[in-house]
Amino acid sequence: MEKPSRAIFITVELILAIFTATMAVKISTDEIPQRKVAVIVEDSGNSKWDSYVKGLKDAAKANNLHLVICNTDKGLNPEEEKELMEEQESKGVSGFILQQAQGSGGQVILDSFHEPILLNFCRLTDPPMKKTYPLIAPDNEKLGEKLGECIVEGYNGKLEGRRVGVVCAASSPKVMMQRQKGLQRVLEKAGGKIAWTLYREDDTGISDAVRSRSGVSAIAVLDTESLEEMADAAAAHDVHGAVVYGIGASIKTVYSLENESIAGLVTADLYDMGYRSVTAMAQYLSGSKKALKDQSIEIISPKKNELFSEKYQTFLATMER
């Protein structure tokens, strides 16, 4: 009886020792480590991202993610983006949320990373292709269409024979092209015509180029920074009497609508884009492999007299720093 009893005793003591050690280890390692997600957008300090960044941060807090917003300047190219991604990869990020940098070889660069990648704003390479990255962004063609509808509405639907000038950012040709496509479709349907298209360079601006052009009833501006510049020009009566409409996502563009420097504003809910992006990434990292999929962001077109309604106050609240 002695030997089996001793064996049982030793076995029980060993099991208890293992159990106790496991519990002791768990006391110190109970914290669930936060996963890191890196966000790379061009010119990350620009106020136009305020709403977007707020959405990112709120979602990161709600999903217990550690968000790393990489510091970038204007004109982010694929090589710089790759360097940032490699740096973050070496710091152990679990996923990337990117604005895909303009330039050749972007797709190839993204393919070299193993972490999940979610694109915002636009996807520069359309399917079919070897690997498709999910995109959460407003539909750029619809943005253009909405802007077109805004212009048509501004002329009470009577756009027949009217000429419209287009101003867009030179740095995002793909996005601009999509927006212009939607815009053109609506304008042409209403009888309008695009007279000219000007591309704004970040360092030179567009006011001078627009000042040299005349003969348009309206100017459609397809990006935030161009719209802010054109709003200033319109406030200074420097657009040959043309009415400015635009796509923008900053407080200044909203204020321009309120003080009637611009006649119409179309914007996307960037807070929603940021929030959805981080939420989808968090779900993916938690094991929901279908969470990373294309999603479209709501497009809104506030009217001046609605700006202080509860709906738009909520929208404005996220735009503020």
Added chain:
Amino acid sequence: MKDYFFRRIKKRFFPYRMKQVPGFGIQAMIMMAMTAITIVITVTLGLLLFNSYSKSLMKLTLQDTDSLMDRTVDNLQGELLDMRNISNTVNYNLIQALDVKNPQLTQQLGLLYESARDSVVSIALYSNTGSLIMSEPSLNQKEDPNVTRQPWFMDAASEIENMHFSMPHIQNLFQNASDPYHWVISLSRSVDLTDGDAPSTGVLLVDMDYGRIKEIMEQINDNADGKYYYLCNNRGQLIYHPCMDQIKRGLLKENSLYMSSKVDGSYRDVLHSMKRYSRVKTISYTGWKLVGVVPDNVIRSSMKRFRYFILTAGGLLIMMLLLVNRMIARRISLPILTLNESIRAYEAGETPNIYAGGSAEIRYLGRSVQKSYEEIDHLMKQIVEEQNQRRKSEMAALQSQINPHFLYNTLDSITWMVEGGKNDEAVRMISQLARLLRISLSKGHTIISIDDEIRHCESYMSIQSIRYKNRFRFRCEIDREIRKYSTVKLVLQPLLENAIYYGVGDMDEDDGGEIVVRGRMQGDEICLTVEDNGNGMTGEELDNLLSEDEKVPKHGSGVGVINVHNRIRLLFGQRYGITAESEPDEGTTITVHLPAILYSEEKRREMERQMKRKGERL
């Protein structure tokens, strides 16, 4: 033979000791009992501790929340009171004291604004038609702010006796390109204006910087460690919430409507399937509710760590207690186990002694077992001895029945008688011999009647008288009544033989040797005596007469007397047997004590069966 009997008797009395007793050993049982107690106590203590800790933690968390909320309420009330004081100062000290066109009013208002500009965005006075009368800072009013349609104006106009705090909103009054959308909380009230001689009413608006409220609320929400605090009005509309944007966009929900209806206190509610404690405190002047939310998972998270701690401590405690239990169990059980082993060894014949160590009880037990075993041994030896004696007695009895020497002498005497022409005497001797043999055989019975025993004696003595040529006399004085009682057969013949051989056999006819057999009833027993007046015995010989020790000197061999004595005791018990009295040169009297049992065939069979059973058991 002796070992065989030992084994048989041991097997009969201790059958279970020959094989391993099934089940747990005493050490295992003590260990299991103590382990069960240890586990029950440890688990109970752990649960009690855990329960107590969780309650304390809950209490502490709620107390922390409470004290933090108290401070926040004080801060918020301080801010709101400041606004009220500004509004009251403007109203009672400026507007009611000065004409609206009085430049001093504007000047005093400017000074007041400057002193409070950290928390006040603007102070403005409107007529009851919504026209701006004056404002600080002096900014251009927007083209058409539609003041009369703004909630703060409508509240002031509808309830003129009260001050009204609005919900946070973007100020829509003044042009300010650098900071166009300012979030404010408006404090508005209806005021009486003096405009020259015409009194009128207006609305005084103090726009408080919402950032002040936000800052206070953010302070308590920072590092809230899972808890959070929000502010709502008495209709459940959110004034501040750490997830304000998500809630307004419908991404999250909050039970603010439910909580706004509650008086100050703690409440349990459920949101997004999450149970939580919500603490409500009311802000004075406004009816706003500050709500502190402590989700259960926050407490569970703290409890989780403590649970691991309890499990670790419990595991260690059980480990240590098991070790101590084992040591105690060993200490308690070791003497018992040693006793057990020594009993086994004793049974196996490996050791002559039983262990008698350890505690007093075990020592006592060991000594008792030892004593019991010794007594058993003694009894077994006695039984074996008795058995052997019985066999010896039976053999002796058998030998007595057919004594070849006696038979030869008798037959030799008969031959001489016949040759000498003493035919009558020869016939009488043959007849006596025949009767002697018949009674000796008794059809193999052990029990006979006293009558037969006496007749057997008479035949025997008749033959011996012829052989000893009547050198002694013989007579029987037997009470008639005892003849029908039972006796073991052939108890008198050995005594008579002894009386002849060692008593009167060597005497001459003139010496008057005599042997008398007497029989009488004495109480509940029968006494048969064989009395001779022969040589007698010394005291020592008499003492050794019934001794079984073969080494002691005896009167003759002494075997015959002892055999008779043992046979009687074997059958009838220890109180019966033989007693002897003797004096040297005086004679000897041997008395046979028998129970008074009437002889019958049935009694005989019963007694012989009893004898047989005793023989088998032995």
